Structure formats: C-alpha cells, structure tokens
Amino acid sequence: MLKKLLLAVLFISTSISAQDYFFKKFHPFNSEIPSPEQFLGYEIGERHTRHDLIVSYFMELAKVSDRATIQEYGKTHEGRKLVILTITTPQNLENLSQLKTQHLQFTDPSKNPNNFDEVPVFINLGYNVHGNEPSSSEAALLTAYTLAASNNPEILNYLKNSVIFIDPTINPDGRDRHTQWANMYQGNPLVADPQDAEHNEYWPQGRTNHYWFDLNRDWLLGIHPESRGKLTWYHEWYPNVVTDFHEMGTQSSYFFEPMKDNGSLNPIMPKENYVDLNNLFGDYFSKALDSIGSFYFTKEVFDGTYPGYGSSYPDLQGGLGLLFEQASSRGHKQTTKFGEITFPFTIRNQYTSSITTIKAAVENKAILRKYQQNFFKSGLDNALKSKIKGYSFKDDHDPNRVKAFVDKLLLHKIDVYKSGNGYVVPTRQTQYRMVQTMFETYEKYRDSVYYDASAWSVANFYNMKYKPVTSLNLGERVTSVDDLVKPTPVQKSQYAYIIDYDDYNAVALLNQLQTDGLVVSSSFKPFTVKTTNGNKAFNYGALVVPVSLQEKNADAVFSIVQQAQNTYKVPVFTVNSGYSLKGIDLGSRSVSPITKPKAAMIIGNGVRSYEAGEVWHLLDTRIHMPITKIPVRNFGRASLDKYNTLVMVSGRYNFSEKQIDKIKNWVSKGNTLITIGSASKWAIDKKLVKEKLTEQEKDSTKAIIRKPYVDAPEHLGKESVGGAIFRVDLDITHPLAFGYHDASIPVYKNNSIWLAPSKNEYATVAKYSKDPHIDGFITKKNMEENLKPSASLIVSELGNGTVVLFADNPNFRGSWYGTNRLFLNAIFLGDKITIPE
Structure with a gap:
C-alpha cells in the first residue's frame, strides 16, 4: 500500500495539465502573462532549462507585469548574468524606496520603530547554488509566474504584505554545465536506470562554479564574483527570510529545517533563531508537504555551525536562513527503492516550499521584524558587556595581504579604522556578530561531528597578527581599500632593482617580470644595501x-619594472652598487636566477576538484600565470618534457606502474613535483620518496569496549578532522618559506594525512608546534597521537629533482592568503632546493 501511495505522488497525473500539477490551487491566472511553458515551448520538468532562458523569462515578466522589476547584480566568471526579480503589488513597487527606508530602520539599533505589522516583510528566495541540483531553478520559474500572474486571493494577499526577491540561479556556470549534460544524455523514452550516463555526470560535475569552488561555502569568504555581488546586494536590503534550496542523494526524501543542533557550545546567533523561528516555519512546511503526499525529515543532519552557507549567513544578519534538500532525480527520471522519482516531482516539492515560505513569512511578519530589531540591538548589548572592546591588527611587512583582509571586512560591512600604522575593529558596532566570526577562536564544542568546518576565524586565514584590546584609539574610518597601499614609485637605475619579497603580490610581480622577458634572481640569504x-x-x-x-x-627594463609595480603595488628599490652594507653582495652565489615556471596539474576522475580549482584560481586570478590542466585519461600519452613543475592535489590516483615510473623519471631530471593532502600519501605509498607517514603502535592487549550500534556514525565521525586551524613552526630560512618573518603561522587542516618529519634534518619545512591548537574541533587522540608528532610540509629529493609534500591544503577555498606563499614558492623556487645530506 505504501509503495502504491509513493508511486502515485511521484508521477504526474495524466488527467491534469503539467502546469496544474504544480499550481492548480492558485487559479485564476492572468492570460496576458505567459507561463514558463508558453515562453519556453516545453513543460517545466520536461527538460533542464538553460540559465539564459531563465533570465530571458524573468526579463519578460518584468516587461509585461506591473508587479515585477528585474536587476542585474553581477556576472559570473564565464560572463553569465546574475539577476534578481523583485515581485510585489504595483503600489508597493511604486513606493519601494520608501518601504526600503522603513524596512532598514529595523536593522538600525539607534532607531526604535514599532510598526512591526505595517511594513511588508522582505523575502529572498535563493535557488541553485549547486549547479547540478537543478530542481530549484525550475521551481523559481514557477514561483515567479505564480506571483506575477495569479489573481488568487491568497497570492494577492502575499503580494500586498511582502516584497519578494527571487534569485533564480546563484551558480549559473555550474548549472549550465549540468544542464548541457542532462539534456545531452536525455533519452526518448526516458531512461530510469541509475547506471545510465544521464545520471552520472563526468568530472568536475556541475556542482561548482567555473573554478570548481562550492559557492555555498563562499558567503563568508566572498572570493568569487557570484558571492561578492550577492553580498553587496544583501547588505543593501537585509531580507527577513532567505531560502537556500538544494538536492541530495536520490534514495532520500526531503529535508527542511530545523537542522541538527549547532555544533558550537555557545552559538553567536540568538537561540530564538534556531529554535523558535525554525520550529515555527517547520510547522508550515510539514503541513504543506503533507497535503501533497510528500515524505520528509528534519533535525537529523545538516548543521548550521559554519556561518558561510546560504542558510546560515542570513542568521548572522538579523534574518532567518532556511535550508531545503530534495532527493535528486539526477536527470529526468531515475529508479529508487520506492519506484521512480521524476524531475517534475522534485520541482513540485521545491515550488511548494517556496510558496509556503512566503505564506509563513507573511503570517508572521511582525514576529520576524521584532526579531530583526532585537538581533541588532542585542549585538550592541553583547558587545557592551564584553571586556573586549575591539581587535587591532597589522603587518609591517606585507601591506597587500593586510589590504585583502581589510577588503574582506568591508565586504561584510564591518567598521574598520586606521590607527597609527595598523588597524582597529571596534566590537561595539552593528555587525558585532560578524566581528566575532572574523576574530574569535574556540576550543570547546557541544558536538564533535560537523557537516563542514569547525573553525573559520578569518583573521587566521590571512595569517593576520591580531590581538583583542580593552580600550580603543580610533583613527580615521576606512571606507575603501583603493588607496591603502601606495609604495614609493621606483626610480630608474642603470645597475639593479630589488623587490621586497615579503609582500603577497611579489610573486605576481615576479611572474610579470619573467613574462616580459626579464631575468630575476632570488636571494637565499638576507642583506642590507644602500638604495x-x-x-x-x-x-x-x-x-x-x-x-x-x-x-x-x-x-626598457625600467619601463617593465615600473609597469609591474604600478599593477601590483609592491615595494621596489633602486640600487646603484652591488656592494652591501651587511650580508651578501648582489653578485653572491647565494643570489640565484629563478627559472620561469612551466606548470601542469593533473585533473579528472578521482582528483579532488575543489583543490584543483583552488590551484587554478590562485594562479589565474592573482598570479596571472597559466597552468596546463592534464586530464587523467590523457596522462598516459601526455608529454611532461615541456613542464618543470607538476601539481597533484588530493585524490585517488590509479596510475599503472609505467605511469608512476614516468613521473619518477621526469622528477629525477631536475623537475619539481608538488603534492597536497592524499597525493602526498600516494607519493609515499608508491615510494616516489623515502618519507614516511606517522604511525602509532597498536596495543593488542587493550580491551575492546562494546558501544551502542546507533552511536557508530557519531563515534567514528568525530575522529575525522573536518576543518580546524593549527599552529606550525616554520623554518623561515628555507626557500619554501621565503617572504615570512614569523616562524609561527596558522595552517588549515581538513584531512587525516599525517606526515612523519623527514629523517633529513634540513627537509622538514613546517612542523606542528608543541601547542598547536588555534581554532576548531579535534579529538585528544588525534591531537596527541597524530598531529603533534607530525609535519605539515616536507621536501624530499628524487634524483636531481624535488618532491614538495603538503599535508595540509595551503590554498583552501581561495582564502588562505597566509599559506598561499608556501605553495607559490614551491612553484617558483622548487628547483632551487637542495637537501644537504
């Protein structure tokens, strides 16, 4: 009986039209407003809709409906438009500027409006942040049509009492990658077999954006144009409710909040958010899904601990973020344990939750507005109670890294002040909870298993030297980073120029000089010279x-150096003599010409696309250096002779012995292999290097303690290192550490790769310190038995070449400015490393 019931709701009834399958209850519709089916020429769910057609339909709605307007808030890496459709009554649209002013008063602690039920509630319906979770963007089309065309009293009431912002595709590049795949392999008749190509998208899949980043982790980090554009929009409007629509495994059902409990011991978001409001809205979603016969679950998984999701970032902005997860058809129709799940069925659940979100928000707008007002006021109250009055930070050696960090703070509307030769962020400000997010670190947690990272103190991402202060000395408020770095213009020389390698942008400048045909050397010892x-x-x-x-x-040399300095704002000095005041002279054998890198990276099935994308993004967007991406499937016939650097990120490399020998022989010729995470373990396992992994002796006499079966996922899950920040001791004399002044730096660890320190006493570049914990969860066992005895970065010789082994990812999520230099040095200076015996 249950199977028959589920089959009944999974299939579209042949007795009603495809459109009525979704929104029969919202008739009548304005016949002058084209439905998605009429505009596209096919029924929703019949095909996957390209992003440009979604945008075109939204533009058509804005053109023909007096309820809608459209705005573009950015473009993706591949040039696709990012748009938001605003829908409300014509009267609200005419007065939108006034309504916005009234709305924003609730976010201003200095104001005290009490017209909680009079101002329309502001709702942001966000869809498709993961490109191959496509049902939500199709639901966005249906939702937009319903709101623009329905004359049903229920819809008219929603429009009167709300302003709805529909963002149909947060990740257009990924969506179109998946859309092409699904439509390309669509059969006629449809093929439901899970093994069909339609349901098994090829690497890197459409989940990620152009550079293979997960945009649902980028709300806090703000690296990509999709996120930066959305954040700029967000801080203009501060919506009361924000949706975050996703898909999950085909064999599941449907998820809506409340989530699993927050893993933080004392979450910085108010308890009212994740308890009262989530449960309030959850009642609405359960009734709506019950009414169409859909099954669902709540509370078991998906924690909102990490503040950078589309469903958690709004919780730190006085809004209510809501996560939805729909079992995916991964194509148009697929067999499951309960029959067949269809694309239209997945769309209907997302559409139902979209309309229900509006219903719940409208019927509780006074509660949401009161909550928003209290959120910002309580932030100021909390700041006032704290002994910490602010955070000061600076770095005298690396102004461009400081600039990048200040830019991140300003992106989140955090107040920053110039104070002497450093900066101060006061805690008593509207964005107090974001200040906490950027600077606070934690050692104690309520939970031990996390859906994502357990550490996110962004100041540590930038290796920023900061400290809490109990009194403030505010200078001028910083409103832009445009003029923060102004190096003294370089003067023309007939002898030599010296570039300060401490600056983050120095590597990009180096690459530019080499690209323009100059020979550049690196000093392997410090010196003092008259400039x-x-x-x-x-x-x-x-x-x-x-x-x-x-x-x-x-x-010509001066012109090239001058232009490079103007581009990258790096200190460049002119000298007229090679005779140093202290240390080596410029003609020393310790000043060695740098070989221009010719880099390649292995990509494809088995390779972790996130890490590969991070390397590609770093070199593309900050260094402006090309890297050849060699698919695994082509590696056997690819020639490595044209490259001097090969990057292997984490992954499963099922190379043949012949292919392994190919890598060994290539490195032995004097080239550099860089491995990250599990690729480093692979290099050790395949004996490319003579290094070892940290191993603990097993105690065979220790008794096995019986544990409840139901607790197995929690007990086993807590032993993984989901994302935490640790301190390492760095050998700043090593070429891989050139540019660092402080021997203690933070690194990010989100794996269980434990490298044993090299037996060669000169080859361990970074080792975890005696007191390594900075932020995030790790078990005592992992800390004592695995982390503390291990190394984070080692080098090893292979013939005349070098293998650089990273245990930890130095480029994590495009945000680890503090460790990027280690990786870049491996690329530019790897062939200069010799390991004394």
Missing part, C-alpha cells in the same frame, strides 16, 4: 633584477 631611498634590510627571497645583465636596455 636611493636610504639603507634597506632585505629578507630571505628578495628579488634582484640586474640591469646590465638583461637582453633589454636600461630604458
């Missing part, structure tokens, strides 16, 4: 550009 700007001490790695040794004349 035209006075005496200057240079750190390990300082770049030297000798003028007379170039193939270009002095004027």
